[in-house]
Amino acid sequence: MLNILIFIFGLLIGSFLNVVIYRLPAGKSIVFPRSQCSQCQSKLGAKDLIPVFSYLLLGGRCRYCNSRFSLQYPVVEFLTGLLFLLLYQQYSLGSQFLVYSFLLALLIPASVIDFKQQIIPNQINYFGIGAGLIFSVLFNHISLFSSLLGIVAAGGVLLLLAVVSGGMGMGDVKFLAMIGSFLGPRLALYSLFVGSLLGSVVLLPLMIAGIKDRKDRIPFGPLITLGAVMVILGGEQIIDLYLNLFRFN
Ligand SMILES: [Zn+2]
Structure with a gap:
């Protein structure tokens, strides 16, 4: 059970890291505003921002304008989840x-x-x-x-x-x-x-x-x-x- 929680925790951290990757080099705040589609500027809701799953459910496209999201998002999320899980198995909490x-x-x-x-x-x-x-x-x-x-x-x-x-x-x-x-x-x-x-x-x-x-x-x-x-x-x-x-x- 804790394995799953640690993996989900890693996915969520990965989701935040995507924000850092996108905003830090551009000199934007990593806290505000809420995430939006870089093409149509639609604000993304909670259901668009579930790590990995939203990407898979929507076929990697924006719900509003159908433009493609980078594969980087689910990859970074999954990788972070996986690495956190491996760390936990190696070192426990x-x-x-x-x-x-x-x-x-x-x-x-x-x-x-x-x-x-x-x-x-x-x-x-x-x-x-x-x-x-x-x-x-x-x-x-x-x-x-x-x-x-x-x-x-x-x-x-x-x-x-x-x-x-x-x-x-x-x-x-x-x-x-x-x-x-x-x-x-x-x-x-x-x-x-x-x-x-x-x-x-x-x-x-x-x-x-x-x-x-x-x-x-x-x-x-x-x-x-x-x-x-x-x-x-x-x-x-x-x-x-x-x-x-x-x-x-
Ligand atoms: Zn869009």
Whole structure:
């Protein structure tokens, strides 16, 4: 029963994250006004805003003007629900669930915005760094020192990479610093490594096939997020697996 409630809670948070994804880069308030169709401006009622289900029931179209809604809406909602459910199964209800689900609720909109617009908004990064520090004091899942070190070390490593290689922006640096503030230096750096490894698995064939250019900007936000999700959900097993990949014997 609690599984279903957690999943529904995740769907509702996902629905809010869609609002963040749509309004934050446009500089609009994420609280007011009520949601409306971007084509016909009709105000959307409660029955239009049930996560995933409204989209499926209406065939992904506006009830009033029949224009198509982006598939992004149900995907973000479903993904958030699913990840919250997986977090709950891994950690049950407690401070870790709270801290990690809060972090996910920052990583998801940042990744989608980064993927669509090649930018990670400062509002998310700064808010997240502050929240990570406060959570370390409130919940002590990591020490405040570890949280600070996470910001400096994870952000520092990426800053160095950005200076040396280019192809990465300050948004990415602050983004990893935010993950460091929640996870501490070790897990934040593993998130980066796992994300980069996944990135090269996906991107190398695309580069070889000539679909992607070396100069194309790599979407680090979604890749690092994928790394962080795997590190949070997989824990030590993912890290062992990763280390084994690079051990020759
Ligand atoms: Zn409409």
